[in-house]
Amino acid sequence: MSELFALYRYTHEDGSAKDWAWGQQPDGTVEVRYGKAGRLRSGAVYPASDYLMIAERARSKERKGYQYVGQRLIVKGCPVLPEKLPQAPAPSAPATKSTTPSIDLRQVDTDGEDFFF
Numbered sequence: 149m150s151e152l153f154a155l156y157r158y159t160h161e162d163g164s165a166k167d168w169a170w171g172q173q174p175d176g177t178v179e180v181r182y183g184k185a186g187r188l189r190s191g192a193v194y195p196a197s198d199y200l201m202i203a204e205r206a207r208s209k210e211r212k213g214y215q216y217v218g219q220r221l222i223v224k225g226c227p228v229l230p231e232k233l234p235q236a237p238a239p240s241a242p243a244t245k246s247t248t249p250s251i252d253l254r255q256v257d258t259d260g261e262d263f264f265f
Contacts, residue, residue, distance in 0.1 A: 154206065155227050156214035157185055168209055169222065170202050178202045181222055189225040 153171035160166075165185035172178050176196035181188035194202060210216065220227035 152219045152230070153181065153222055153227070155217040155220045156206065156209050157217050158212070158214045167227065168214060169220065169227065170206060172199065183225070186227065187225055188222055188227060
């Protein structure tokens with residue numbers, strides 16, 4: 149799973165929007181993602197030494213009218229609130245296997261024949 153990204157959104161006058169996000173990865177690199185709102189499918193990874201340049205780019209985006217949306221995970225190109233990620237179902241108790249059948253088949257009436265199947 150990826151790290152958190154700072155998500156910014158620019159909304160055009162016609163109501164359409166575009167997103168831009170950036171986040172520092174555990175190895176120090178900085179990942180930038182962008183695309184139509186909700187679909188951050190394009191991007192690039194920058195070396196750790198470019199961190200300040202990317203942070204300045206974020207400030208530049210705000211000056212251009214992008215609004216900070218918040219911290220998001222990006223899963224398959226879609227920004228997701230961390231608490232909205234689907235959780236694995238809780239393990240259920242294993243079914244207990246009964247060693248005795250619930251019905252005693254010897255008591256089933258077979259119309260006089262005394263065998264099973």
